[in-house]
Amino acid sequence: MTLLLHSVYVQVWSKHFRRRASTKQSYIGVLKRFEAFLLKEGFHGELDFNQFHASREHPGRYLPIQRHIIDRFFLHLKENEQITDNRLAATVTMLKLFFEFLRDMGLIEQNPMTNYPRPKCESPIQNTALSxxxxxxxxxxxxxxxxxxxxxxxxxxxxxxxxxxxxxxxxxxxxxxxxxxxxxxxxxxxxxxxxxxxxxxxxxxxxxxxxxxxxxxxxxxxxxxxxxxxxxxxxxxxxxxxxxxxxxxxxxxxxxxxxxxxxxxxxxxxxxxxxxxxxxxxxxxxxxxxxxxxxxxxxxxxxxxxxxxxxxxxxx
Structure with missing residues (x-):
């Protein structure tokens, strides 16, 4: 069963992605893991990050995806996939950039990973400055x-x-x-x-x-x-x-x-x-x-x- 990979979110992102094919595959790998996690958590139906959680205080109303879902995803990776710190840091970066893109495109109302910390194994940012x-x-x-x-x-x-x-x-x-x-x-x-x-x-x-x-x-x-x-x-x-x-x-x-x-x-x-x-x-x-x-x-x-x-x- 696919949930995220066939969503409008990934379709629009894929259309605008301009980096190397190998880099794109790395992003897709992260999105596959996130999709598998959502399915494991019991999510079903059409994916809508703007109406992701049912409101306890107001029946029939929904809330955007919250940060605690992201926290649980990364905890799952550490506990169940024994992911290395470097790979975890790269995963955080890629998922964060994916959500930033969705927010910039107006596809989601709020970014659940705004100011999300990256694990302390910082590598130099690729130098893409123009001369x-x-x-x-x-x-x-x-x-x-x-x-x-x-x-x-x-x-x-x-x-x-x-x-x-x-x-x-x-x-x-x-x-x-x-x-x-x-x-x-x-x-x-x-x-x-x-x-x-x-x-x-x-x-x-x-x-x-x-x-x-x-x-x-x-x-x-x-x-x-x-x-x-x-x-x-x-x-x-x-x-x-x-x-x-x-x-x-x-x-x-x-x-x-x-x-x-x-x-x-x-x-x-x-x-x-x-x-x-x-x-x-x-x-x-x-x-x-x-x-x-x-x-x-x-x-x-x-x-x-x-x-x-x-x-x-x-x-x-």
């Missing part, structure tokens, strides 16, 4: 596609500078952009606490031109509109993925760009520009500097980083 030359090629390709309104050009530049996540850039509204102080307040779609991101003067000037362009103003709503809207509507995940794929080809890159590659590129560019690791952490809004260190290969040894962090701490 400076590749960044310039992508920006030139975007400018060539639309030299007048330049929405795509501004969007890519904004992502390369701010390092915003996919959900954050989609939810960012014009009234959260303060060009006078050159900051953007990230209040929606973020995974961590609300923090501003800095914007350099040349990008601020381009944003001023973009947000006063006649095409932009057609769908303006006194600042409450999405900054990178599609005729007033929120930028769709599919639209951004397709744009990055087309720009990759136009720029002559050897591989397609994924949204999170731009976040890693932002970290790389900040590091290359000499920015302190703590400042990179603040710009990316990482809760722990250890996460930031996994985004950028340190140019100095760890002892020096910790020494500098101590110097920059507020207690000094």
């Amino acid at each position: 400076l030359e590749e960044c310039m090629a992508v920006l030139k390709a975007a400018l060539w596609r639309d030299p007048f309104y330049r929405q795509e050009f501004v969007l890519i530049w904004f992502l390369l500078i701010t390092g915003l996540r996919l959900s954050e850039i989609r939810h960012l509204r014009r009234n959260r952009l303060h060009l006078d102080t050159r900051v953007a307040q990230v209040f929606e779609g973020q995974k961590t606490e609300q923090r501003p991101v800095a914007i350099p003067q040349d990008l601020a000037a381009e944003l001023e031109r973009y947000t006063t362009h006649a095409e932009y103003l057609k769908h303006a709503n006194r600042g409450d509109e999405y900054l990178f809207h599609q005729k007033g509507a929120m930028l769709s995940v599919e639209k951004l993925r397709r744009l990055l794929s087309e720009l990759s080809v136009a720029a002559g890159l050897s591989r397609p760009i994924r949204p999170h590659d731009l976040r890693r590129t932002a970290a790389y560019l900040m590091q290359k520009g000499g920015m302190h690791i703590v400042n990179i952490q603040h710009q990316l809004r990482h809760k722990h500097v250890g996460t930031t260190l996994r985004y950028v290969p340190p140019l100095v040894d760890l002892a020096k980083i910790l020494e500098d962090m101590e110097y920059h701490s507020p207690q000094r």
Whole structure:
């Protein structure tokens, strides 16, 4: 009996999955284990993560899938499959990314694995950052596609500078952009606490031109509109993925760009520009500097980083 693998969730995910076939098979292996666990737990019927649990307080009502189901799944893997810590960590990551995708696509109302901890066997994040030359090629390709309104050009530049996540850039509204102080307040779609991101003067000037362009103003709503809207509507995940794929080809890159590659590129560019690791952490809004260190290969040894962090701490 199949439950998850033939669901609309996996069908949509499979259609948009852009990584290697071997990586996709690894994800499918995790989804098979999760499906087997749900069947073992006695789940039957059509799978709906938005109406997964029957409400005890309100008969006839249902609740979205809760985190304790995820906890029990991983406990099951550890106790019954003797899964290694490294494999468990990879399983957590893949299932978490799967649910993040469903949430970004609007297929589920809440992600049961938001802020879910990964076992402490962190491996370096694969370095998929673009080189400076590749960044310039992508920006030139975007400018060539639309030299007048330049929405795509501004969007890519904004992502390369701010390092915003996919959900954050989609939810960012014009009234959260303060060009006078050159900051953007990230209040929606973020995974961590609300923090501003800095914007350099040349990008601020381009944003001023973009947000006063006649095409932009057609769908303006006194600042409450999405900054990178599609005729007033929120930028769709599919639209951004397709744009990055087309720009990759136009720029002559050897591989397609994924949204999170731009976040890693932002970290790389900040590091290359000499920015302190703590400042990179603040710009990316990482809760722990250890996460930031996994985004950028340190140019100095760890002892020096910790020494500098101590110097920059507020207690000094």
